[in-house]
Amino acid sequence: MSNFCSLTTSTLHYNLVNGIGDAASTNVANELGAGNPRGAHDSASAAVIIAAVESVIVSSTLFLSRNVWPYAYSNVEEVTRYVTKMTPILCISILMDSFVIVLSGIVRGTGWQKTGAYVNIASYYIIGIPIGLLLCFHLHFNGKGLWAGLVSGSTLQTLILFLVVGFTNWTKEANKARERILDEKV
Numbered sequence: 456m457s458n459f460c461s462l463t464t465s466t467l468h469y470n471l472v473n474g475i476g477d478a479a480s481t482n483v484a485n486e487l488g489a490g491n492p493r494g495a496h497d498s499a500s501a502a503v504i505i506a507a508v509e510s511v512i513v514s515s516t517l518f519l520s521r522n523v524w525p526y527a528y529s530n531v532e533e534v535t536r537y538v539t540k541m542t543p544i545l546c547i548s549i550l551m552d553s554f555v556i557v558l559s560g561i562v563r564g565t566g567w568q569k570t571g572a573y574v575n576i577a578s579y580y581i582i583g584i585p586i587g588l589l590l591c592f593h594l595h596f597n598g599k600g601l602w603a604g605l606v607s608g609s610t611l612q613t614l615i616l617f618l619v620v621g622f623t624n625w626t627k628e629a630n631k632a633r634e635r636i637l638d639e640k641v
Contacts, residue, residue, distance in 0.1 A: 460528040476560030483564030487632040492625035499561045510553035514546040551609040558616035583608020
């Protein structure tokens with residue numbers, strides 16, 4: 456039940472921040488297609504800043520109400536206590552997931568879907584899930600361990616995508632986008 460509370464809260468937050476990621480993807484793609492590397496860079500930067508502010512507000516609110524919000528899901532004292540203990544991990548998850556969603560949108564808008572897929576597979580399937588299983592079952596951290604494994608995967612994905620986006624040559628990407636557009640017209 457406690458993982459249900461965390462997962463439901465995380466999903467509600469995902470729906471909010473997913474719109475920011477989709478908008479970032481569209482804006483970056485449009486700016487690159489228009490041959491405007493500065494606009495693509497500014498759109499990417501704005502999306503990351505919005506995600507940072509939004510996730511800090513949501514995580515802070517959730518953390519400050521950690522003794523109250525579990526009651527939205529259950530009146531069972533054992534469940535609400537466990538959810539309260541999981542809240543710090545959930546708050547970190549919300550922070551990391553916000554960045555992952557927005558950075559993934561930027562990567563998609565740049566046309567690097569394969570890069571995003573490889574980073575996702577490596578982060579979750581090679582790192583996050585094994586760590587979660589180890590913490591949950593071998594070290595007996597239970598739901599907190601499983602959630603911590605997923606957070607480690609999203610943290611790694613965030614770091615890698617920050618590097619990918621941070622080192623993007625926006626002028627080169629705008630030129631590549633223009634070439635693709637011209638190739639389609641011919």
